[in-house]
Amino acid sequence: MTMTFSSQPGDLPVSVSFDELADRLADQGGLSHPSEVHGYLCGLLSAGSQLSAQQWLQHLQEQMGDKTFDEPTAQLLSQLFAYTRSELESGSLSVTLFLPDDDEALGLRTEALGIWCQSFISGFGQGLENRQVSEMVEEVLRDFAEISLIETADESDETERLYIEVSEFVRLAWLNIVAEVCGLPETSSNEAGKQETPNTLH
Incomplete structure (x- = not known):
């Protein structure tokens, strides 16, 4: 199965608040983490x-x-689903990871990024079933598996910078997978493909 992407961005559905979804999931018994839900969907x-x-x-x-x-x-x-799918179908590089706001503690944001990566791998494997992927996609998935284990020992300008670099790598590497498997416009694919894995946080 393939997903068709439009070449022109359109109006996106209303985005979802990370904190609001976290509260709703907590009220449901803490079933999941918002980044886990989004990573799995992506x-x-x-x-x-x-x-x-x-x-x-x-x-x-x-x-x-x-x-x-x-x-x-x-x-x-359902709103998160509609927003995420519309972001991808827009063919834009502006897709976003569903992570805590920048004013949250770095440790929480780092943990959420790791959760997103692990859940992405799970959802991708389930959606892909037994189809083969390129070496590039396999390499990105290996990177995501490594990033899923990252930890933040302290909060400093350096660890904040590394977090930003890693999260941006993940975002564009995700786009690179979509370009390879589903066929994003060439401009998005090229931009995503330029990224190299940064040093991870330890």
Whole structure:
């Protein structure tokens, strides 16, 4: 299965607040982390999965042990699905990772980035099924697996800089996978392909 991307950006659905989704998931019993949810979704879509919002919710409920979302949580998750898919279909380089705001503690942001990467790998593998991918995609997935283990020992200008570098690498490497597997416009693919893996935070 493949995903068709438009060449011109369109109007995006309303974005979702990280804190609002975190609160909703906590109210549901702490079923998941917002970055885990987004990483899993991005992995599925990047593998070319043609999902409706309802199918996405069913996938997510299965991943969480057949839990049922209340209506406000289901609406937020559907909104996140619509926003993320529209970002990808816009063909723009402005896609975003769903991570805590920059004013949150660096340790929390670093942990969320690792969670996003691990969940992306899970969703991508599930969406890809048994299809083969290029060496480039396999290399990015290996990078994501390494980044999923990153930790922040302290908060300093240097570790903040490294976090920014790593998160930007992840964002553009994600675009590179989408370009390879689903066929983003060439300009996006080239920009993403220029990135090299930065030093990770330890």
